[in-house]
Amino acid sequence: MADLRVLKRRCRNKRLTSLAAKVIVLDKLDYCSSAKNLTQVRQCPRVKFVKGDVRSFDLVLHVLNTEHVDTVMHFAAQSHVDNSFNNSFEFTKTNIEGTHILLEACRLARCTIRRFLHVSTDEVYGESSHASFRGDSNTERATLLAPTNPYAASKAGAEMLVMAYGRSYNLPFIITRGNNVYGPNQYPEKAIPKFSILAKREKKIPIHGDGLATRSYMHVQDAVEAFDVILHKGEDAHVYNIGAREERTVLSIARDICRLLERDPDETITHVCDRNFNDRRYFIDCSKLLALGWLQNKTWDAGLAETVEWYATQDLESYWGDIAQALEPHPVFAPSRVISFLDEIDDICQPADSRLVQNAAY
Numbered sequence: 001m002a003d004l005r006v007l008k009r010r011c012r013n014k015r016l017t018s019l020a021a022k023v024i025v026l027d028k029l030d031y032c033s034s035a036k037n038l039t040q041v042r043q044c045p046r047v048k049f050v051k052g053d054v055r056s057f058d059l060v061l062h063v064l065n066t067e068h069v070d071t072v073m074h075f076a077a078q079s080h081v082d083n084s085f086n087n088s089f090e091f092t093k094t095n096i097e098g099t100h101i102l103l104e105a106c107r108l109a110r111c112t113i114r115r116f117l118h119v120s121t122d123e124v125y126g127e128s129s130h131a132s133f134r135g136d137s138n139t140e141r142a143t144l145l146a147p148t149n150p151y152a153a154s155k156a157g158a159e160m161l162v163m164a165y166g167r168s169y170n171l172p173f174i175i176t177r178g179n180n181v182y183g184p185n186q187y188p189e190k191a192i193p194k195f196s197i198l199a200k201r202e203k204k205i206p207i208h209g210d211g212l213a214t215r216s217y218m219h220v221q222d223a224v225e226a227f228d229v230i231l232h233k234g235e236d237a238h239v240y241n242i243g244a245r246e247e248r249t250v251l252s253i254a255r256d257i258c259r260l261l262e263r264d265p266d267e268t269i270t271h272v273c274d275r276n277f278n279d280r281r282y283f284i285d286c287s288k289l290l291a292l293g294w295l296q297n298k299t300w301d302a303g304l305a306e307t308v309e310w311y312a313t314q315d316l317e318s319y320w321g322d323i324a325q326a327l328e329p330h331p332v333f334a335p336s337r338v339i340s341f342l343d344e345i346d347d348i349c350q351p352a353d354s355r356l357v358q359n360a361a362y
């Protein structure tokens with residue numbers, strides 16, 4: 001339920017050690033995660049790690065009841081857009097069904113959930129228009145969700161369930177919609193680690209299409225602060241955008257990485273076919289979060305240099321094993337996984353009668 005990198009960062013800052021709260025991390029340690037990212041967290045006496053799937057209703061309910069959970073931060077997801085084009089069932093399964101199961105477990109748990117912070121994404125808005133520059137769209141209230149890829153659609157679907165549980169069962173929820181996050185410890189499938197590793201290894205950096213799609217990147221430390229502020233100061237039933245200050249083209253990001261690693265961008269960067277659909281930009285207005293007191297502190301130059309350095313100096317295979325597939329321009333998908341999902345779906349959608357408790361509330 002919680003993001004390992006967020007906890008790691010907080011622990012390093014000695015904040016978790018001084019918190020009275022106990023934190024339970026539930027994570028299935030999927031292909032993109034590494035137990036090494038938990039090393040510092042394990043030293044925090046108030047942190048407990050449970051390896052498990054958010055889609056396991058019994059496990060989630062057990063954890064909520066036995067640990068007397070009162071706050072849920074729901075980060076667990078399939079999060080890589082590229083994978084979602086070829087493996088979209090997996091995204092429905094984890095992001096929509098996983099969220100539904102978590103919500104239902106919260107509804108039926110004996111403990112009282114006082115805050116359910118659901119982590120969504122800027123991608124649910126779909127592609128921004130240039131009107132967004134004036135700040136008159138992609139505010140939390142004014143904009144309809146218009147996802148354009150299976151990942152974004154699954155995140156939008158999950159949001160709908162969270163909102164419905166808020167209305168139907170008075171779940172005290174908050175939703176966040178954030179820009180891209182980068183920093184050390186991130187699985188190499190995402191653009192910044194992928195580009196850094198390839199450039200360091202003197203391989204080509206593949207850019208989707210013309211590379212002129214813009215993205216806003218926020219350092220993980222700033223994202224952690226945003227979640228902290230929203231968790232403690234946000235209002236129930238509100239949505240908060242978490243927005244980075246500046247927009248950059250994917251091409252300029254690759255060039256910045258080449259410069260840091262002293263690689264010739266013209267020799268290193270190559271263009272490959274684009275995604276099935278590639279949103280040109282995501283602009284979000286985050287004035288609502290700024291009003292709560294959050295500020296983006298890490299500059300792009302400092303954050304990127306620190307991140308590129310981390311990927312250049314770590315034994316990455318000791319974190320994630322073989323990362324060759326993550327470095328491919330477009331991930332290759334094994335079709336057998338679709339079939340196994342279809343077999344599985346019937347079992348998961350048939351809850352035992354004992355779970356159908358009527359009128360349970362938070």
Ligand SMILES: NC(=O)c1ccc[n+]([C@@H]2O[C@H](COP(=O)([O-])OP(=O)(O)OC[C@H]3O[C@@H](n4cnc5c(N)ncnc54)[C@H](O)[C@@H]3O)[C@@H](O)[C@H]2O)c1
Binds near residue numbers: 003004026076078
């Ligand atoms: N990374 C970004 O740029 C970004 C931007 C906006 C929003 N988000 C959202 O933030 C959240 C975290 O993103 P991230 O980049 O850390 O993702 P990630 O892919 O790096 O990590 C996802 C985590 O969820 C776990 N997980 C996956 N399926 C699970 C399941 N069924 N049960 C339990 N655990 C499971 C994985 O093991 C992993 O630790 C996601 O909800 C994502 O949609 C991410």
